[in-house]
Amino acid sequence: MTRQIVTRFAPSPTGDLHIGGARTALFNWLYARGRGGKFLLRIEDTDRERYTPAAAEAIVTGLRWLGLDWDGAAVSQFEQRHRHAAVAHEMLARGTAYKCFSTAEEIAAFRTAEEAAGRYPVFQSPWRDADPATHPDAPFAIRMKAPRDGETVIMDQVQGQVVIKNATLDDMIVLRSDGTPTYMLAVVVDDHDMGVTHVIRGDDHLNNAARQQMVYNAMDWDVPVWAHIPLIHGPDGKKLSKRHGATAVGEYQLQGYPAAGMRNYLARLGWAHGDDEFFTSDQAKAWFDLSGIGRAPARLDFKKLENISGQHIAAAENAALLHELEGFLAANGQPALTDTQRDLMSRGLYCVKDRAKTFFELLDKAQFMLARHPILADEASAKLLDSVSRGILKDLTPRLQTAQWTKEALEVILNDVAVRHGIGFGKLAAPLRAALAGRTVTPSVYDMMLVIGQDETILRIGAAAA
RNA sequence: GGCCCGUUCGUCUAUCGGUUAGGACAUCUGGUUUUCAACCAGGCAAGAGGGGUUCGACUCCCCUACGGGCUGCCA
Numbered sequence: 394m395t396r397q398i399v400t401r402f403a404p405s406p407t408g409d410l411h412i413g414g415a416r417t418a419l420f421n422w423l424y425a426r427g428r429g430g431k432f433l434l435r436i437e438d439t440d441r442e443r444y445t446p447a448a449a450e451a452i453v454t455g456l457r458w459l460g461l462d463w464d465g466a467a468v469s470q471f472e473q474r475h476r477h478a479a480v481a482h483e484m485l486a487r488g489t490a491y492k493c494f495s496t497a498e499e500i501a502a503f504r505t506a507e508e509a510a511g512r513y514p515v516f517q518s519p520w521r522d523a524d525p526a527t528h529p530d531a532p533f534a535i536r537m538k539a540p541r542d543g544e545t546v547i548m549d550q551v552q553g554q555v556v557i558k559n560a561t562l563d564d565m566i567v568l569r570s571d572g573t574p575t576y577m578l579a580v581v582v583d584d585h586d587m588g589v590t591h592v593i594r595g596d597d598h599l600n601n602a603a604r605q606q607m608v609y610n611a612m613d614w615d616v617p618v619w620a621h622i623p624l625i626h627g628p629d630g631k632k633l634s635k636r637h638g639a640t641a642v643g644e645y646q647l648q649g650y651p652a653a654g655m656r657n658y659l660a661r662l663g664w665a666h667g668d669d670e671f672f673t674s675d676q677a678k679a680w681f682d683l684s685g686i687g688r689a690p691a692r693l694d695f696k697k698l699e700n701i702s703g704q705h706i707a708a709a710e711n712a713a714l715l716h717e718l719e720g721f722l723a724a725n726g727q728p729a730l731t732d733t734q735r736d737l738m739s740r741g742l743y744c745v746k747d748r749a750k751t752f753f754e755l756l757d758k759a760q761f762m763l764a765r766h767p768i769l770a771d772e773a774s775a776k777l778l779d780s781v782s783r784g785i786l787k788d789l790t791p792r793l794q795t796a797q798w799t800k801e802a803l804e805v806i807l808n809d810v811a812v813r814h815g816i817g818f819g820k821l822a823a824p825l826r827a828a829l830a831g832r833t834v835t836p837s838v839y840d841m842m843l844v845i846g847q848d849e850t851i852l853r854i855g856a857a858a859a
Numbered sequence: 860g861g862c863c864c865g866u867u868c869g870u871c872u873a874u875c876g877g878u879u880a881g882g883a884c885a886u887c888u889g890g891u892u893u894u895c896a897a898c899c900a901g902g903c904a905a906g907a908g909g910g911g912u913u914c915g916a917c918u919c920c921c922c923u924a925c926g927g928g929c930u931g932c933c934a
Contacts, residue, residue, distance in 0.1 A: 405934045440933060497932055504931095511914040513860050513930075534932055552864065561862050561930080576934045600863060600929040623865075623927085630926070658871095661883090665872050668882045687865095687872075690927065694870045697884040703896090748896035758895085822893040832896040 398430030399590045402456075402463070403470075403580065405437040405711045406448035409641030410455030412693070413595065413625045413633060416659045420622060420681070422461045423591045423660065426514055427678035434463040438471045439579055455642040458720075460652045460674070468587065470579050473744040477574030480582050480612065481535045481567045489611035490567060492533040493518040493549050515563035535568035537607060545603040550620040550683040552596065557603040558734045565604050577601065581608040589617055593683070596621040616726045623663055623690040630692060637693065646724055649751030651709065651717055654702035661701075662691040671704050703750035730763075737762040740808050741844035744836040761830035766849060767856035774827035778857055782824035785814050786858040789825075790851060807838075828857035 400421035404414050420463075425432040438444045453467065484490035495518055503843065508513055517534055521530075547555040567578035584592060592602075599621045605699045609616045627637030639645055645655055656674055664687065666672075666680040706714065715738055718731060730738065741762045749755035756763075770778060778786075794805045811821040822838050829841045829850065842850045 398919085403934095407934080437934060443933080493932095507861085511860070515861095515930080536932095555863070557863070562932090568895085571932080573932085577933070580934090595928090596864065597928050598934095601934095603863090621864085626927080628870080632927070661871065668873065670871090670883045689865050691872090692870065692883070697871065700884055707897090743898095750896090756898095785867050817893095819893055826894065832894085835893095837893065837896085839893090 394721055396590060398425055398428045399433065399588045400425040400430065401433040401435055401584065401587060401589050401592055402461075403435040403437050403594070404452050405440065405443075405584075406445065406452055407443050408448055409451045409643055411633075412640055412642060412659075414452075414453060415459060415642045415655075416625060417460050417622065418456060419459070419656060420661050420664070420686070421591075422463075423674075423678050423681040424591060424593060424683065427681050430590075431464045432461070432587070433465065433468065435468040435470055435583055435587065437576065437579070438469055439474070439574065439576060441471070444471070451643065452639075458652060459642060459655060460648050468583065470583055473579070473583055473586070474574055476586070476808065477582050478568055478572060478577050481574065481578060484537065484567065484608075484611050485535060487539070488533050490537050491518075491521055491523075491564075492528060493520045493536045493564075493566070494529055494531055494533045495520065508704065515561065516603060518564055521564060532570040534566045534570045536564040536566050537604075537611060539564050539604070539607050547599070547602045547606065547619055549599070549602070550618060551623075551686045551688060552599060552621050555599065555602075555714070557600065562604055562607075567608070577604055578608060581605050581612075581614075584617060585609070585612070585614045591618045591620060591683075593620040593622065596623050604812055620686070622686055623688060625662060626690045626692045628692055628694065632692070643724075646721065649721060649753040649755075650698065650702045651705050651714075652751070653709070654698070654705035657705060658698045658701045662693075663687050671701065672774075683847055699750040706751075706755060707747040709746065711739055711746075714742060714746060715739055718752055722756075734763050737844060741836075743838070744840035744844065748836070758834075758836065760832065761835055762844060764831070766852040768828065768831040768853050770827050770831040770857065771833075773833045774831055777824045777827045777833070782827075783858045785810065785816075785821060786824060786828055786854050788814070790854055790858070793847070793851055793854070796847070798843065800843060803839055803842060824857075825854070828854045 402414075402418040402421050423433045424430070434456070436449050438449065456463070481490060485492070500516055503516060517827055521536070521538060539562055542559060544556050544558050545562075547557070565577050566575055568574055583837065602619050602621065606616055615825065625633050626635045631638070633640055639648065642655070655671060656677070660677050660681070661670065664685050666683070666685060669676075669680070672680070709717075715735065718738075722729060738759060741759065745755060745758040749758055788805070789810050792810065796802050796806055807821060808818065811818050814821070823833070825838050826833065826835050829835070829838065829845070835841060845853075
């Protein structure tokens with residue numbers, strides 16, 4: 394029996410959940426969930442100067458919206474600091490780490506001097522092999538005693554075999570002079586303690602993996618499976634930043650993208666399963682594999698996001714779609730739907746959902762269900778309600794009053810009225826659309842009449858024809 | 860500067876030595892239509908450059924160019 398797969402998402406809470414981070418979380422989630430494994434969440438909050446509870450909360454909110462559920466409670470890395478320190482001291486005891494009394498100022502001075510001389514060597518602590526008897530009674534940092542010769546090989550599921558010469562790596566600090574652990578130590582200890590079997594993260598950590606692997610070795614721990622995925626770039630190919638527009642997942646929710654569409658789009662960024670473009674999360678879980686991840690950074694394409702988003706809105710169950718729409722309204726600080734509106738929407742969603750790419754568009758197309766008579770005609774549709782058209786609408790009204798409210802019966806009536814006035818159906822539909830919705834762009838006039846019902850239809854036509 | 864990673868249509872990608880280099884989004888043309896969306900038919904469009912290896916390279920190797928990352932007592 395093979396070990397259960399455990400993945401994790403370990404963001405640092407420095408702001409909102411970044412779109413790149415969201416994709417990393419998605420990949421971890423897909424990998425674990427598709428294999429009956431566990432997906433864990435750990436907040437890397439060891440940098441107390443930058444940490445804010447609001448940022449940690451934003452990450453949780455973002456993941457929840459995306460529908461990426463994690464197992465157990467979120468782990469705070471900061472709370473594990475004593476455990477990290479204990480491991481650092483164990484490394485000391487094992488002789489795989491040593492006390493370094495060089496001060497930050499000394500190291501900085503060394504570096505500036507070397508750079509001024511045109512060199513960029515790694516700092517080598519003079520205390521690496523110092524006799525403990527010579528140790529001063531002063532604060533010290535604990536540095537890992539990294540091998541100086543040979544090379545460290547990372548077997549990466551995405552990048553392949555990556556060889557890094559040990560001479561290019563310095564003895565990294567694992568425990569600061571104030572007794573707090575560094576990130577390099579903390580990740581390894583936490584991942585080990587949490588039983589993480591697969592580390593799937595951005596390739597900005599690829600070089601770090603070599604140093605972290607040294608910590609695993611120093612502690613005789615099993616090295617996890619590495620998978621370093623390329624970062625996401627902006628449409629111009631540069632590193633994604635604020636000027637590219639939305640970088641936080643929360644902004645995508647506010648812009649009206651459904652979570653399922655977001656997951657689908659993000660999954661296709663840097664990963665492919667043959668020619669499949671549109672798929673559900675269940676399919677993605679079944680298909681997702683590390684071997685399908687590309688090695689080149691991907692760019693954001695909002696047009697494609699919109700397209701995928703529209704497909705997911707069209708394919709959604711009405712009840713679920715309505716529920717998510719209400720979440721969208723709440724997130725945007727919009728008033729909640731009234732019972733009447735919700736009722737109309739659940740009956741009429743079918744005729745608007747396949748023509749909307751986002752919830753904004755969906756709401757716009759659904760305007761005829763949200764409004765009550767009298768309908769305010771916008772400028773373009775008001776022009777359609779001239780005296781001739783109003784006359785036709787007046788003529789239509791008595792027929793509607795006695796009509797059986799089915800599409801077939803309404804078709805007979807409208808066609809008949811159009812013929813009697815010697816106009817094409819389009820000429821009749823245009824003012825009718827204006828009367829019913831006050832817009833020039835709406836769903837089919839039949840669908841609108843059937844959804845809002847006979848009474849409301851007659852009231853709206855009456856108001857427009859007056 | 861050093862080290863590491865990358866480079867197929869505008870974009871996301873398929874291809875895992877032999878294909879007319881495929882699909883999707885976008886875009887263009889035509890059709891359909893009750894407006895919009897959708898839909899149908901079709902078009903445009905790619906292996907960064909240069910060397911090798913091989914009967915044969917998008918695929919393997921090297922160099923160059925370009926892009927990205929790391930190089931902290933940040934994460």
